[in-house]
Amino acid sequence: MKNHGRWYLFFFLTPILLWLFLMILLPHMDLLIMSFRAEDDFGEMVWSFANYLNFFEEPIYWATFARTALYSILVTVLTFIIALPVSFYITHVVAPKFSGFLMLLLLLPFWVSELVRVYGWMILLRESGVINHFLVQMGILDKPVEMLYNDATMILGLVYTSMLFMVVPLISVLESLDKSLIEAAYDLGANMWTILVRIIIPHSMPGIVSGSIVVFMLTLGNYLTPNLMGGKNSLWFTEQIYNQFIASFNWNQGSAFGFLLLILSSLIIWAGLKLTGQKLSKVVK
């Protein structure tokens, strides 16, 4: 099969090269270049570190940056903690005839636009929302309280949005866990906790890592949920980027922010892969 003409190779290769160079590599190089350009005192564009200096000099910028990073990690951890028991239940606890149905039920909400899901949470949680309505009617609250627009609801929204990307890899990796391993551990005297720590989690590591990377990346780059559910004080770094590009029209500053976010996400993903000894090309499967 290796002796067919090179013609076929170019037939396959050309569109891929065009795609990756024109739409991925060159735009990001452009982003990098733009981030090092700034106006000097005479209004001329020159090479400069000004955009990056700005970032470190303005507390609001790097504070938002750090907050976004920490909250993204928090969201990833929370999503994992919530998703693991559900994935385990579907793969190993519930009767097999129900597990397919539960799986479908699990996927359904995530076929629906993120905007619709966030909107659903808004009409549930806001001051005139459904939950407040019921709490007041039941006499638990005297008057409605605003549950939206704070860090807690923002995190709730982000966890909700990310859930699928944690559950799916976890389920696929748990499906391959031989139940006799759990039985054997139990037979050798292990309790629930030991089985979780020594058997289930080590076995699920590839799924946990790939789920965590995707969740972390999507949370870090999310704009919609923090913007709609977060409060005035829960600024997300993507909102800073948006402000620079659309509101202030300072594309150079925005590029620097964008590049910093890209570096942050690459760094944390790289660290995650290194810590757990996984490879990116393995994890995406």
Next chain:
Amino acid sequence: MIRSLPNSKTYSICFKLYVTLFFVFLFAPLAVTSILAFNDSMFPALPWNGFCLDWFFADTPSRLGIFHDQMNLDSILVSAQTAFFVSLFATSVGTLGAFLFEQEEFRFKQLLYFFMLLPLVIPGVILGISILLFSNTLGTFFEESFNLDVGLFRPGFWLVVLGQFSFITTFVTLVVSARLKKFDRTLEEAALNLGANRLEVIWHITLKFLRPAILGAGAVAFLMSFENFNTTLFLVGSQPTLPINLYLQVRDGSTPVINAISFLMIFGTSILAFVNLYFSKKTE
């Protein structure tokens, strides 16, 4: 512990309760959104004033149902057109990519594969701004060098298509590659042995085998495009897509017409999900 082991009552009940709560958490926002689309009220909120279909069919100054709401209808059409082109381009190039990475050998293959995976780890917002920047750079270049005003390089319909295409193609490539991996290459060798050329082999044998994966990936690509927000936000011109349009209305507050649109989207995507599931079941 697991279904083949004896479990204590408390353990089973707690686990069931947890999973039930989880599913309530999962479906509560969608259910509430859908139900309030039928509430006879000016606001998407309780109390329940009775069932009505105004937010679908009414055409009065105070109540404009979705089927008469020209602005929202337009954005649905824009989204559908965008999704059509994105899924068409992404499945074509993604399938070529699958062939390239699964069946061809060339220098720097690993490096190119790594580049192909990049869109998975680049946040959508960054992808949006970098494509915006690059198209602007190209636009300026063409204008200054050749005095040409190329519409493609300005925010608008085609830029949105390109922006979404750039990351959805990665997804298609991975799905089709996964299927192509399972392909028994001796079938190709048999066809070559029987006198077919490579192109005929691909057309008659390999693509037939890949068809379910390509169709499935195409459907998911359509949905991903239809619902994309992050990348689109920076590339959109005078024709907003549905998610962008909805975002503006949700942010600024709106009538339950949004619930009506949401209901239709939930309904539509559910049907698409079931169809996709049906076909993927059938191929297995």
Next chain:
Amino acid sequence: MFTLSPDKNMQTDLSVQNVTKKFEEFTAVDSVSFDVEQGRFFSILGPSGCGKTTLLRMIAGFTEPTDGIISIRGENMAGVVPNKRPVNLIFQHLALFPMMNVAENIAFGLQRQKVGRADIQKKTETILERVGLPGFAHKKIDQLSGGQKQRVAIARCLVLEPTVLLLDEPLGALDLKLRDQMKVELKKLQAKVGTTFVYITHDQSEALVMSDYVAVMNKGRFEQVDTPQNLYSNPSTPFTAQFVGDNNAWSGRLTGLSGNMATVVTPEGNSFTINTHGKTFAPDAGVDLFLRPEAMLIQPDPSMDQLNRFEVVVKAILFDGANSRLLATPLNSEKELIIGLPQNRQFDHIRPSDRIEIGWHGDSGICFPGKEGRS
């Protein structure tokens, strides 16, 4: 129900009394009782679906019996969870933990018992030595061969010094050659460590080679519990006769009875005399008759009287070394018989479609009251 070698000095390690397991309508295990004495190699032999795995899982504690008592060294195990029972199970596919190395696998159970670090290391080394794998402590599981994995799985359980070791067809996944080798090894290992083994299998050769006692199980019940030799030579039920070793079966009709010797006429019209071994038959009753391949003598010497003689046509010669057979049918019949073919060159002249005489002694067959003889 079944009492074995009434040696009063032996301690009973495992006692199963009237144990029943029902899954909704289906009765997987139907009132089974048996005792296993200390240090025995006890096998439960039965076809798949006979309930042997369910029985084993009840002893291990993974499944609760619907009825009956399981006790180990006199202690009732009802309500005792698997991780608190003094039994350990070798799984069908061994269930070695792939995320741990050999030493960690073996240490796993000891750590659960809060054994000290130094002790664990010493015990791990000792047990690895004992199963013939010294120096394997830091190997990964996927670096081991099938036989080595087997031994690690056994070591992992034996290091906990269980009262009873349960084995769920652990040789099933091995290829034939290795399986034969492991049979012998397992038997030797059991003799060396002296732990009580309860072994389930559908492979009669495994059960016969290794066991002190074998229970033949069918449809949730024990058909017979006996030594391997007795199972083979004195099967007490038609099922055992057919399941343990090869047997030729006939359905016939009783035409005469004098003392212990019955005369049976087969549908082909042959008349055989056979020892009833004390079983009672009604006159003119149906009789199921079983005859081992090696009980049939090819072209017996005319001087041997008291033989049942008849003629067969050779269909094929199934050459298999010491285990060679003839496939033959009696005259005027489609019924296929398997006849032992001794490889002493005496019968080298036999060719397919030859007509030869067969003889067998009335004491070497087994008969049971059967269905009404078809004619």
